[in-house]
Amino acid sequence: MMDQNAQILTPPSEPREFGFFMEGSWVPAGDRDLFERSSPGHGVPVTRIPRCTEDDLNTIVASARTAFDDRRWCGLSGADRAAVLLKAAELIRQRTDEIAYWETLENGKPISQARGEVSGCVGMFEFAAGLARALHGDSFNNSGDGAMGIVTREPVGVVGLITPWNFPFLILCERVPYILASGCTIVAKPSEVTSATTLLLAEILSEAGLPDGVFNVVTGSGSVIGQKLAEHMDVDMLSFTGSTAVGRSVVAASGQSNFKKLGLELGGKNPQIVFADADLEDAADGVAFGIAFNTGQCCVSGARLLVERSVAEKFAGMVADKLRKVRVGDPLDERTQAGAITTDAQNRTILSYIAKGQEEGATLLIGGGTPEIAGGQYIDPVIFTNATNDMAIAREEIFGPVLVVIPFDTIDEAISIANDTEYGLAASVWTKNIDKALTISRRVQAGRFWVNTTLAGGPELPIGGFKASGWGREAGMHGVEEYTQIKSIHVEIGKRSHWVE
Secondary structure, three states: OEEOOOOEEOOOOOOEEOOEEEOOEEEOOOOOOEEEEEOOOOOOEEEEEEOOOHHHHHHHHHHHHHHHHOOOOOOOOHHHHHHHHHHHHHHHHHOHHHHHHHHHHHHOOOHHHHHHHHHHHHHHHHHHHHHHHHOOOEEEOOOOOOEEEEEEEEEOOEEEEEOOOOOHHHHHHOOHHHHHHHOOEEEEEOOOOOOHHHHHHHHHHHHOOOOOOOEEEOOOOHHHHHHHHHHOOOOOEEEEEOOHHHHHHHHHHHHHOOOOEEEEEOOOOOEEEEOOOOOHHHHHHHHHHHHHHHHHOOOOOOOEEEEEHHHHHHHHHHHHHHHHHOOEOOOOOOOOOEOOOOOHHHHHHHHHHHHHHHHOOOEEEEOOOOOOOOOOOOOOOEEEEOOOOOOHHHHOOOOOOEEEEEEEOOHHHHHHHHHOOOEEOEEEEEOOOHHHHHHHHHHOOOOEEEEOOOOOOOOOOOEOOEEOOEEOOEOHHHHHHOOEEEEEEEEEOOOOOOOOO
16 A cells, blocks of 8 residues: 555555445455446556345345334434444544545545545544434423423434445545434445445444444445435435436435435535635635535535626636646645546546537636546646536536636626526635625525635534535534434323313
C-alpha cells in the first residue's frame, strides 16, 4: 500500500477479495460470480466483490427480519444502543486511513478528501448516539380526569439501504447511525463499483457489539439486487440515494409491493447565486470548490452560477482563474484536489454534455481536457458562459465538473431562474446584504441552503430535497424520526361508562 521511500500511497499489487456480510460474519463468495473493480484513478484491479443472488438477498432480509422481530436491538434501551454507536465511532477513528484508502481506490476521489470524509463520519456516529437516548414521543394530559393520550415513536422495522458510488462511506454514515439509533435493522446494498467501505463498516459494527443480523450487506448490481430489495415484501422501508430517474422506479416498486415507506435523496441542479456586493474573492473560491469538489460528482454541487450582470464577466474570469489552479491528479497523491471520474459511463456522459453545450451555443471559457494521469480517467473543470437556463447543460444533471454561468439583473429574476428547475436539493447565495441573503434563502426552493459558503454542515442539520430531489430527511433528529412510525395510545382511567345497560 505504501512506498516507504517516496511516502506516496500506491494501489495494491493484487485486488482484495471480499465476501458479503450477514449474521455478524463474512460470507465467502464461493462459486458466485465476482465483480472485479478497477481503480478509476489508475486503471488497475483493486477489489473483487461477490454478485449475490436473489436467494442470497432473501436469506439476508430474513436474517434482518428475525433480528428485528426478536427485539435483540430495538428492545434495548437508548443508552445501550448509544454505547454500540460510540464504540463504532472510535473504531472508525482508528481505521480512518484504511477506510479512506479503499474509498479512494474504488471511487477515485483524492485521498485527503476521503480521509476528511471518514473523519467526519465519526461525528455522525457520536451525534446519533446522543439521539438514541433523546428520541421520545409525546403525551396529552388535557382529556380530563378520565383519560390521557400518549404518542410513541417505534422503529419502522427492516430498512433497505441503497447507496451510490460518489460518496460511498459518507452517504452510508449519514444514514446508518441514525437508522440504528431508531432501533431498526438494516440490509445495505452499496453500489457495485464501491462496495468495499460498506463491507468494512459491517465488520466495524460487529466488533463494536452490534447484535448479529442487525446490519447486513448484500452486494451486486442495482438493476438486479437493488430492484429486488425495493420490491421485497419483507422490507418495511427503503432509503435510496441516486438519480431522480431511478428514484421514480423505486417509487413504482414500492407501490407494486407492500407500499413500504421511502426515503429518497435524488438529483439536483443547484444554483450558486452571487451578487455584486459579495466578497467576490471568497465567492470565487467557494464557487470553484462547489463545482470541482469530488470532480462535480456530487448531488449538491453548485452547477449553475447565477451572477449579477454588472460583475458577471469579471466574476466568471475570477472563477476561471481559480479552476485553472485546481490540482487534478493521482487520487493517492496528498496534493491532489480533484481526482478521477468514477465510472466509464459517467466519464462518457460528462464529455457528451461538454460537446452538447458547445452545440447549444454556449461559450467554453475553460476546461474539458482529459489529462493522462496514472493510467486513469480525468477531466479538467469546465466553465460555460453565454448560457441560458433553457439549455440542456443548465437544466439536466451532468454530475461532473461543469459550471454554467447565467447572468441576472434583479433579486426576483435570480429567484425565478434558481427555481426554474424540476430539482430542489441545494442552493447557495453570496452577498454581504442581510436582506438579500434572507430573501433568497426563504424563497429559493431547496432542502439545503448556504449563505456565503457551500457544501458545509454537520450531523446536527437534516439533509434532503424539495420537488424531484426527493422525499424525507436524513441526519439530525429528523434523520432518526424518519425511521420511526408514530403510534397514538388512548388510555381510559377509572370505571367505564357502559354503552349497554
